[in-house]
Amino acid sequence: MTAYHRPDTLDAALRIAADGGCVVAAGCTDLFPARSAQALAGPVLDLTGIAALKGITRDAAGWRIGAGASWAEIARADLPAAFAGLQAAAREVGSVQIQTSGTIGGNLCNASPAADGLPPLLTLGASVEVAGTAGLRVLALQDFVLGPRRVALAPGEILTAVLIPEVQGQGRFLKLGARKYLVISIVMGAARIVLEDGRIAQAALAMGAASPVARRLTALETAVTGLRPAEAAGFDPALVTGALSPLSDPRADETYRNEAAVTLMRRLIGEAGQ
Incomplete structure (x- = not known):
């Protein structure tokens, strides 16, 4: 029988994880669909009982989203306009049932090229907090x-939170798929734009599902x-x-993804402030 652990503290979870x-x-x-067997191989470390991994809080440094926060929780949260893109993505992850169960930490650790949370988090300048028996460390999301x-x-480490600094502007998110829900993105884009006197004072732009990992479009940010x-x-x-390297697969080829990425980004930028 597979060993099953459900600790209620992070320290206890780290001790279990340290055993490997x-x-x-x-x-x-994402975990069960990725397995072909009916049971998970090896001991299971269930993090859902750890209160410290849940919730959304704010302090002088900015915002902290626990790795165990669900997409439904993020979508309902009272967050600034800059987070509107992240909340829009939260409402398009899978279905309502998946949004209720799926977590932001799981989305990041799964590291799918089509992970809906990545582009809006990149536009927010997000970093991640990781815990191990040696303590905590913080990495920029693009380095994680x-x-x-x-x-x-590293072996034995657990993602504990997503950290977001205080940022301004209006966030937006657009996703192209074969249907509205229960679909893997063909391409998706996110933008956070600060307007001053009708002009773009600051732009943070990112594309997902069009490269092995989601990417910030820094040259375009400067240009606009x-x-x-x-x-x-x-x-x-x-x-x-020029910033993307899309793959061709049964959902779309490289040419289509490039054209779709340009179209989505034109909409994200052109409709800013509307």
Whole structure:
């Protein structure tokens, strides 16, 4: 019989994780579909009983979203306008049932190229907090997700929280898929734009499902700064496609993904402030 652990404190979970070989479980919305067997192999470390991994709080440094916070909790939270893109993504993750069970930490640790949470979190300048028996460490989100199904967790470490600094602007998120719900993104984009006197004073732009990992479009951010949104939406497409490396798969080929990424980003920028 597979050993099953459900500790109620982070310290207890870290002691169990330090022994190695555990399958870490939270919402399990990605965990079980990835297994072909009816049972999980190896001991299971269930994190759902740890209160310290849940909730959304704010302090002088910014916002802390516990790794165990569900997408439904994020969607309902009273958050600033800059988080509107993240909340829009939360409402499009899977279905209502998946949003209720699935967690932001699980979404990040699963490290799917089509993970809906990554682009809006990148536009928010998010970092992650990781705990191990040696203590805590903080990594920028782009340094945590290394590639498809690969994250910078050392053996025995657990993702504990997503940290977001105080940021301004209006967040937005757009996702292209074959249908509205229960769909893997063909391509998706997120934007956080600060307007001053009708012009873009600051832009944070990111694309997902169009590269092995979601990416910030830093060259495009620079190019659109100082422009009015309608003018900025006429950007050179190469500022998007040059930053991406989409794959061809049964859902879409490379050419389509590049064209869709440009279209989504034009909409995200052009409709800023509306």
